[in-house]
Amino acid sequence: MSEARVRRVAGRGADPLGPLAGTDGASEFCRSCALSSACAMVGYGKPELSPLHGLMQHLGPYRAGELVFRQGDPFEAVYAVRAGTVKTRLLDRDNREHVLGFFLPGEVIGLDGIYQGRFPCDAVALDDAQFCRFSFPAMSALATRQPAVQRHLFRLLSRSLGTVNLLAGDHGADVRMAAFLVDLGDRYAARGFPGTHYQLSMSRSDMASHLGLAAETVSRTLSRFRAQGLIRVEQRVLHLCEPQRLRELGRNLLAA
Amino acid sequence: MSEARVRRVAGRGADPLGPLAGTDGASEFCRSCALSSACAMVGYGKPELSPLHGLMQHLGPYRAGELVFRQGDPFEAVYAVRAGTVKTRLLDRDNREHVLGFFLPGEVIGLDGIYQGRFPCDAVALDDAQFCRFSFPAMSALATRQPAVQRHLFRLLSRSLGTVNLLAGDHGADVRMAAFLVDLGDRYAARGFPGTHYQLSMSRSDMASHLGLAAETVSRTLSRFRAQGLIRVEQRVLHLCEPQRLRELGRNLLAA
């Protein structure tokens, strides 16, 4: 990753990142972020006014396909998605890609790097994406003095533990797809987005890899859902026409 | 869970749990435990001498099939396996069991309960098992004053994040089995046990459920491995005759 990409938050007017990056606009968006409680400690985007200057930096924009971090990079920070979407992936010995997860605005990536001290996977932008980078040493130090921040980090880590079990079990392709679509919707909804229609920024192969299916099966399953009136697909935008029936289909995977 | 099972550590001679439970014997065993650093803070089993009295309690013994905690129980503590083995599982709407993981002596269960404040799964003893129960509020409080403990908890949580990806991807039955067997061996080895031969305390259906296979497929795969001279099975004890070839078979899943 190029260090030229790193920009310190410099306060109102000095930051060209658009509405999301302004110190005032940020506070509204940031309320739904998974790291908001830590971020609140530094005054919602005014770290230069705080003793914690340097804890958080704005990163990006990245373009589709660019890597935010790569497998093996030394772990120094976690990243909150500010805009756009990201996938994490592993490349096995024969360069076959395994997609571990997708991450929406307000969600956090990189926590799995704590253990080994290096990132265990790549993080790839799926479209134009921006991030808040939180120095982990600074964050840990903050956590020892602010129990609320420590608790927040524990919960964040614990939560990720549960959500990974989505792909466990021996469920069929339609169950997996339904659960995946509903889960994405729920996560968008949790961040203040509609939840019944959103953009699928990843390719069919990405979904397939993540769900343990073939790209053709994903395509076929979506076609079947469309024929059954469960979903509508316009361009890259997905509409959940019957969220209830989809949720019912995937209930065993969504129980978590 | 019956509160009658809970016994406070009462010091040498008052504890009928056998060699593992003695304060001196414990210090040797505990060195390989995943919570040893936290445990060291209370003097290796002498919490009555510490200001942290009440942080840790010995639990058990439980017998095969007994539940250590159940899905929905309020989360108040994490559990380190002191002896025996445990599985965690989810029951879906039709009471079909999904095995999430197996846990060996020295490993920790319950961390995934932090997020919701209640346990998301059952923990079931697979044989005679004993535990160290760590009050999580006390642990968190300790962590704010002891950065080493905080760091340890972060690493523990982060580590579990990575290991869950073992079942991801679309690998064949033999790859999954090989990876599973080698992983178990590695984890036993990490705790000071042999690593090339150990007891399979779970049933074939448990393995199958965990690996996303049918019990019959597990059985067939093991038979094939045996015919190929890769393993030997005596009673419930498994010997890895050719760990290298097994590791090679499962390499794509063990990369983590």
Next chain:
DNA sequence: ATGCCGGATTGACGTGCGTCAAAGCTCTTC
């Protein structure tokens, strides 16, 4: 020892999904 019972093994068969292949669609590039 004997009988019983749950789990394990092995076989036969069916199927869901992966693989291969061809055609269509979308976005980029000049």
Next chain:
DNA sequence: GAAGAGCTTTGACGCACGTCAATCCGGCAT
């Protein structure tokens, strides 16, 4: 706007693994 590349869709086919069923084995109680 034309041409190309990459992604998506749809079809045909085969295989790995799930399902069903019968037998076998080990552990436990009588």
